[in-house]
Amino acid sequence: MAQLKRILGIDPGSRKTGFGIVESGRYSPTYVVSGVIRVEKFSGAQRLKNIFESVCQLIDQYQPDVMAVEKVFVYKNPKSAIILGQARGVILCAAAIKNVDIMEYTPTQIKSTIVGKGHASKDQVQYMVQNLLKLTDTPQEDAADALACALCHDRYMSLGIDPELISKGNKF
Incomplete structure (x- = not known):
């Protein structure tokens, strides 16, 4: 029997960071937990600290084998990109400190x-995540995006595609 792997998916945000954990290695991935780290009531560095500590707590509690993180995509606003980049930075730092492997996927890769x-709506992502994981309720948007990221990683792994090639932007 294939060894089970826990995948922590993260949808980074400066106000709301989605997380979702699936277990992989059997016939199809199974749902473990999901939710949203909410830091909108804090400012600046306190938000980053809370995101960092929350991700560290998730890693300690659920012991994921790998973290799949959505890459930053910004269309118009450079200030938003910088703030989001800071949030991603503390998320990646938490994984590195806890010795969790990190894989990154673009929103287009995940949706495809x-x-x-690749340009699916939030509703479509929520619907597919709910169906793929056989959930009774529709997951909240940010949690669904994080679960989709984890499921994306599971899919690439089940196909035997080298994660290093994915992170370097190769298309398959």
Whole structure:
């Protein structure tokens, strides 16, 4: 029997960071937990500290083998990109300190893998995540995005695609 792996998916945000954990290695991935780290009531460095500590707590509690993180995509606002980049930085730092492998996926990769089209809507992602994981309720948007990221990583692994090639931007 294949060894079970825990995948922690993260949808970074400066106000709300989604997380979702799936277990992989059997016939299909199974849901473990998901939620949202909410830091909108804090300012600046305190937000980053809370995101960092929350991700560290998730890692300590659930012991994931790998973290799949959505890459930053910013269309117009450079200030938003910088703030989001800071949030991603503390998330990646938490994984590095806890010795959890990190894989990164673009939003297009994630949506293509989970929904079948790279520009799928949030509703479509939520619907597919709910169905793929056989959840009774629709996950909240940020949690669904994080679970989709974890499921994307699971899919690439089940196909035997080298994660290092994925992180370097190769298309398959």
